[in-house]
Amino acid sequence: xxxxxxxxxxxxxxxxxxxxxxxxxxxxxxxxxxxxxxxxxxxxxxxxxxxxxxxxxxxxxxxxxxxxxxxxxxxxxxxxxxxxxxxxxxxxxxxxxxxxxxxxxxxxxxxxxxxxxxxxxxxxxxxxxxxxxxxxxxxxxxxxxxxxxxxxxxxxxxxxxxxxxxxxxxxxxxxxxxxxxxxxxxxxxxxxxxxxxxxxxxxxxxxxxxxxxxxxxxxxxxxxxxxxxxxxxxxxxx
Amino acid sequence: xxxxxxxxxxxxxxxxxxxxxxxxxxxxxxxxxxxxxxxxxxxxxxxxxxxxxxxxxxxxxxxxxxxxxxxxxxxxxxxxxxxxxxxxxxxxxxxxxxxxxxxxxxxxxxxxxxxxxxxxxxxxxxxxxxxxxxxxxxxxxxxxxxxxxxxxxxxxxxxxxxxxxxxxxxxxxxxxxxxxxxxxxxxxxxxxxxxxxxxxxxxxxxxxxxxxxxxxxxxxxxxxxxxxxxxxxxxxxxxxxxxxxxxxxxxxxxxxxxxxxxxxxxxxxxxxxxxxxxxxxxxxxxxxxxxxxxxxxxxxxxxxxxxxxxxxxxxxxxxxxxxxxxxxxxxxxxxxxxxxxxxxxxxxxxxxxxxxxxxxxxxxxxxxxxxxxxxxxxxxxxxxxxxxxxxxxxxxxxxxxxxxxxxxxxxxxxxxxxxxxxxxxxxxxxxxxxxxxxxxxxxxxxxxxxxxxxxxxxxxxxxxxxxxxxxxxxxxxxxxxxxxxxxxxxxxxxxxxxxxxxxxxxxxxxxxxxxxxxxxxxxxxxxxxxxxxxxxxxxxxxxxxxxxxxxxxxxxxxxxxxxxxxxxxxxxxxxxxxxxxxxxxxxxxxxxxxxxxxxxxxxxxxxxxxxxxxxxxxxxxxxxxxxxxxxxxxxxxxxxxxxxxxxxxxxx
Numbered sequence: 001x002x003x004x005x006x007x008x009x010x011x012x013x014x015x016x017x018x019x020x021x022x023x024x025x026x027x028x029x030x031x032x033x034x035x036x037x038x039x040x041x042x043x044x045x046x047x048x049x050x051x052x053x054x055x056x057x058x059x060x061x062x063x064x065x066x067x068x069x070x071x072x073x074x075x076x077x078x079x080x081x082x083x084x085x086x087x088x089x090x091x092x093x094x095x096x097x098x099x100x101x102x103x104x105x106x107x108x109x110x111x112x113x114x115x116x117x118x119x120x121x122x123x124x125x126x127x128x129x130x131x132x133x134x135x136x137x138x139x140x141x142x143x144x145x146x147x148x149x150x151x152x153x154x155x156x157x158x159x160x161x162x163x164x165x166x167x168x169x170x171x172x173x174x175x176x177x178x179x180x181x182x183x184x185x186x187x188x189x190x191x192x193x194x195x196x197x198x199x200x201x202x203x204x205x206x207x208x209x210x211x212x213x214x215x216x217x218x219x220x221x222x223x224x225x226x227x228x229x230x231x232x233x234x235x236x237x238x
Numbered sequence: 239x240x241x242x243x244x245x246x247x248x249x250x251x252x253x254x255x256x257x258x259x260x261x262x263x264x265x266x267x268x269x270x271x272x273x274x275x276x277x278x279x280x281x282x283x284x285x286x287x288x289x290x291x292x293x294x295x296x297x298x299x300x301x302x303x304x305x306x307x308x309x310x311x312x313x314x315x316x317x318x319x320x321x322x323x324x325x326x327x328x329x330x331x332x333x334x335x336x337x338x339x340x341x342x343x344x345x346x347x348x349x350x351x352x353x354x355x356x357x358x359x360x361x362x363x364x365x366x367x368x369x370x371x372x373x374x375x376x377x378x379x380x381x382x383x384x385x386x387x388x389x390x391x392x393x394x395x396x397x398x399x400x401x402x403x404x405x406x407x408x409x410x411x412x413x414x415x416x417x418x419x420x421x422x423x424x425x426x427x428x429x430x431x432x433x434x435x436x437x438x439x440x441x442x443x444x445x446x447x448x449x450x451x452x453x454x455x456x457x458x459x460x461x462x463x464x465x466x467x468x469x470x471x472x473x474x475x476x477x478x479x480x481x482x483x484x485x486x487x488x489x490x491x492x493x494x495x496x497x498x499x500x501x502x503x504x505x506x507x508x509x510x511x512x513x514x515x516x517x518x519x520x521x522x523x524x525x526x527x528x529x530x531x532x533x534x535x536x537x538x539x540x541x542x543x544x545x546x547x548x549x550x551x552x553x554x555x556x557x558x559x560x561x562x563x564x565x566x567x568x569x570x571x572x573x574x575x576x577x578x579x580x581x582x583x584x585x586x587x588x589x590x591x592x593x594x595x596x597x598x599x600x601x602x603x604x605x606x607x608x609x610x611x612x613x614x615x616x617x618x619x620x621x622x623x624x625x626x627x628x629x630x631x632x633x634x635x636x637x638x639x640x641x642x643x644x645x646x647x648x649x650x651x652x653x654x655x656x657x658x659x660x661x662x663x664x665x666x667x668x669x670x671x672x673x674x675x676x677x678x679x680x681x682x683x684x685x686x687x688x689x690x691x692x693x694x695x696x697x698x699x700x701x702x703x704x705x706x707x708x709x710x711x712x713x714x715x716x717x718x719x720x721x722x723x724x725x726x727x728x729x730x731x732x733x734x735x736x737x738x739x740x741x742x743x744x745x746x747x748x749x750x751x752x753x754x755x756x757x758x759x760x761x762x763x764x765x766x767x768x769x770x771x772x773x774x775x776x777x778x779x780x781x782x783x784x785x786x787x788x789x790x791x792x793x794x795x796x797x798x799x800x801x802x803x804x805x806x807x808x809x810x811x812x813x814x815x816x817x818x819x820x821x822x823x824x825x826x827x828x829x830x831x832x833x834x835x836x837x838x839x840x841x842x843x844x845x846x847x848x849x850x851x852x853x854x855x856x857x858x859x860x861x862x863x864x865x866x867x868x869x870x871x872x873x874x875x876x877x878x879x880x881x882x883x884x885x886x887x888x889x890x
Contacts, residue, residue: 187485188730191485191486192317192730194486194493196312196732196734197346197350199489211632212628212631212731214523218347219344220347221735221737222732223624223732224731224732225631225731225732228732
């Protein structure tokens with residue numbers, strides 16, 4: 001059993017710090033708990049933490065982060081440096097894109113994707129990550145509702161790989177599609193859409209785009225404005 | 239929402255038995271209601287809201303019961319005021335049974351609503367309405383299987399043709415408590431179990447979990463602090479368990495179950511022919527044909543309401559019937575019996591309550607609202623209203639409104655007072671304020687338009703465009719600014735487009751009748767009160783004082799003769815009087831002066847009846863803010879026009 005800290009563990013540590021910051025936490029205690037919690041996520045390499053190594057491993061990981069200029073430790077607070085943020089951002093992006101891919105595309109349950117996504121995140125290089133992002137239509141959130149950091153491909157709005165999940169606005173008139181997800185924080189709107197049976201899994205047909213969008217769901221024709229349609233992402237049906 | 243408040247609010251006696259009619263919007267619920275109750279119904283606004291609720295009587299089994307028609311609802315977790323009222327009625331009237339009306343061709347949505355109602359343990363019957371349309375679309379429903387699955391009686395109907403309605407009426411007393419429920423996540427199911435006794439039913443507990451804020455009053459009335467704490471604890475636990483919104487999770491479970499029922503009992507034969515009907519439906523929405531159709535409908539609507547109603551019929555009733563026969567007779571009668579004094583001035587004087595107030599109500603308002611509601615009910619029965627709104631959405635969005643505002647705006651060219659009442663159809667407070675302000679500021683009513691056109695005829699033709707340009711640009715500018723400045727949101731525009739159908743004239747006439755009666759009752763007192771206030775102003779000298787007070791502003795800032803001041807104050811009494819006042823003194827004014835005066839009078843305050851409606855609908859504070867903005871703004875803009883033209887002398 002080696003005592004060396006692997007790159008994988010450094011990546012894990014960065015991801016944990018990023019997630020903690022999203023939750024508004026920076027304390028060492030939460031970090032340690034997450035880092036050494038065998039329930040959470042990947043890892044054979046964490047088994048050894050069970051034997052009282054927890055504090056030791058935490059110290060060692062933090063030392064490496066500090067040495068590489070990825071994080072700063074002040075008293076009980078741990079803060080990602082700009083360099084650390086850059087590195088963490090890439091990992092979190094991969095992780096959450098991987099989750100999206102598995103839920104939307106491989107029809108896996110939201111609860112089942114954490115572990116494989118953890119493994120996935122260490123395998124992807126930037127190009128593959130961007131391809132997946134494009135394939136999914138540059139999603140904004142992971143299946144658990146956390147924001148996905150944007151990549152280069154998002155700002156260039158690249159659509160060259162025929163994306164399998166596209167915004168409903170990109171569907172051709174007359175085409176049918178199945179709704180993959182609705183990206184909105186507006187609960188009354190979501191509720192209203194659901195009560196018209198517009199939600200993940202529903203099949204819709206796009207009737208027209210101008211002057212208003214008209215979609216058909218079941219036997220109902222609905223007119224909706226663009227602002228609402230833009231939030232709806234669909235899988236095309238052949 | 240007090241628990242039994244709905245009974246009190248709807249005037250239901252303590253021992254009266256009640257049935258409630260519930261359904262999604264556009265399922266033909268009100269036609270079913272008519273066929274159950276016959277002629278007599280009592281339409282009123284649900285207290286504290288602008289939502290209409292109808293009440294009638296019907297025979298169920300051997301006894302007569304009260305039956306209540308609720309506003310259309312997609313869900314009992316309320317998003318709109320309509321849905322809130324429906325929920326309150328279901329919770330607060332303790333009905334003997336619920337009659338759910340469903341659109342047979344859209345059964346999935348109706349099932350979602352049914353699953354929510356089923357949680358209340360109230361006996362139900364299901365009416366599958368619009369069976370003809372379902373059949374036309376080759377939708378096949380296994381009614382017997384569905385009956386068994388839901389454990390309630392089901393009656394297929396085609397309401398407008400009265401098919402199946404008498405069987406429905408006879409079958410209401412066979413209502414049963416449905417035996418069906420969605421599979422909620424275990425944690426939610428546990429929470430319902432813990433809460434159902436506290437809240438009185440699973441349904442109420444679910445309403446609490448999905449939208450605790452909406453149930454505040456219910457909890458405050460029904461529970462002690464200890465029970466409230468239990469409820470809060472259960473809720474807190476669920477919040478910790480789920481990262482997603484509870485209402486979303488609950489709706490998802492309901493939707494899944496509805497889908498399940500749907501796929502089990504509803505099938506559709508795949509091939510659907512492109513029928514002529516479908517082609518016509520598409521034509522009304524296609525941009526190339528839909529937009530011309532839209533403008534055609536608006537034009538015909540205006541011709542019917544603004545010309546035939548507001549001019550031809552009004553001229554006949556007001557000018558001939560009242561002007562030449564009724565009013566002279568009443569004047570003679572009053573003067574000969576009580577002589578000329580304070581009372582006779584109030585009754586039949588220059589602004590008499592009878593000679594002006596009552597005359598307007600009957601000769602002016604009645605024809606306008608009758609023609610409008612006739613046209614509206616016809617368009618509604620045909621199914622065109624949602625299409626009208628959809629076509630107008632893009633334009634109205636720019637000024638912070640949405641497609642639903644098209645009717646109040648068009649109606650404003652007929653009568654602003656009545657149009658202000660119809661701003662109720664708008665979803666949010668913000669939209670209602672913007673709509674009301676636009677109507678009051680720059681949409682001239684048909685009476686005023688008539689006189690304005692007469693004035694324009696005396697000026698060079700291009701003045702018309704200058705006037706229209708100034709007024710419409712100011713109108714759009716104000717609405718646009720208001721949409722940026724006012725807090726709050728614009729309502730989402732999601733509207734169902736029901737298939738077009740041949741209108742049923744008895745439905746159209748019935749609806750027109752109820753609406754005319756209701757609006758007439760609301761408007762008449764306002765017109766009478768308005769004329770009364772003006773009479774008092776005249777007698778006490780307040781009116782003359784205002785005219786004098788306005789003079790300096792009119793002379794120096796607007797550059798008009800002093801007499802124009804009278805026209806502005808008269809415009810307050812009635813918009814066309816103001817314009818007519820200008821026409822009287824037009825010989826003494828230059829063309830530029832006329833333009834300035836016409837701009838000012840178009841933008842200037844609405845008539846007194848409109849103002850009273852604004853106060854009634856928007857509340858005194860908002861009303862004062864609107865009026866307080868419009869008066870200085872109208873003079874400001876007209877003054878600027880005056881000074882600009884003078885500055886660049888002879889520009890026109």
